Every structure is written in structure tokens, then in C-alpha cells.
Amino acid sequence: MIGLTCTKCGRRFMPTTQEIETYLAQSEGKKHAQVLCPHCGYHNKIDIHRLQGFMRFTPAGAKSEEEPKPASEQNPEAGS
Numbered sequence: 701m702i703g704l705t706c707t708k709c710g711r712r713f714m715p716t717t718q719e720i721e722t723y724l725a726q727s728e729g730k731k732h733a734q735v736l737c738p739h740c741g742y743h744n745k746i747d748i749h750r751l752q753g754f755m756r757f758t759p760a761g762a763k764s765e766e767e768p769k770p771a772s773e774q775n776p777e778a779g780s
């Protein structure tokens with residue numbers, strides 16, 4: 701989670717990963733994203749690189765879900 705402090709009301713809030721993705725998409729080509737404060741509704745200017753850096757540390761969409769297959773499926777007592 702990223703911790704932001706609203707410049708207007710001074711309260712802390714944490715936008716979710718999904719929200720940050722939206723902010724990044726909305727602010728393409730700009731240097732700052734307009735991040736909405738949930739307390740007072742003020743749009744805080746947050747550096748894009750800061751949000752991007754946060755996304756890098758967040759394991760969002762982790763595709764490394766490997767199902768360990770049981771190796772004891774084959775019966776060694778076969779034949780004879």
C-alpha cells in the first residue's frame with residue numbers, strides 16, 4: 701500500500717492498486733496524476749514516477765501460480 705497525505709486536509713489515505721492503475725492510465729503523458737482524497741475530495745498532484753515505483757513493488761497479477769502435481773500418482777507395483 702502507498703501512503704499519501706492530502707495537501708488540503710492533511711489526512712492520510714491509501715489508494716488501492718486498482719485506483720493507482722486508473723490514475724496512471726488517466727495521466728498518460730503527464731508528470732502528475734490527480735489522486736482523489738477520500739476525506740475531502742481534493743485532487744492531490746502526485747508524481748507519476750512515485751505511483752509507478754509503487755506499482756513495481758506491488759505483486760499485482762502474479763501469474764506464478766504453480767500447482768504442485770503429486771509425484772506418487774504412478775503405482776510402482778505394476779506388472780509381474
Ligand SMILES: [Zn+2]
Nearest residue numbers: 706709737740
Ligand atoms: Zn483531503
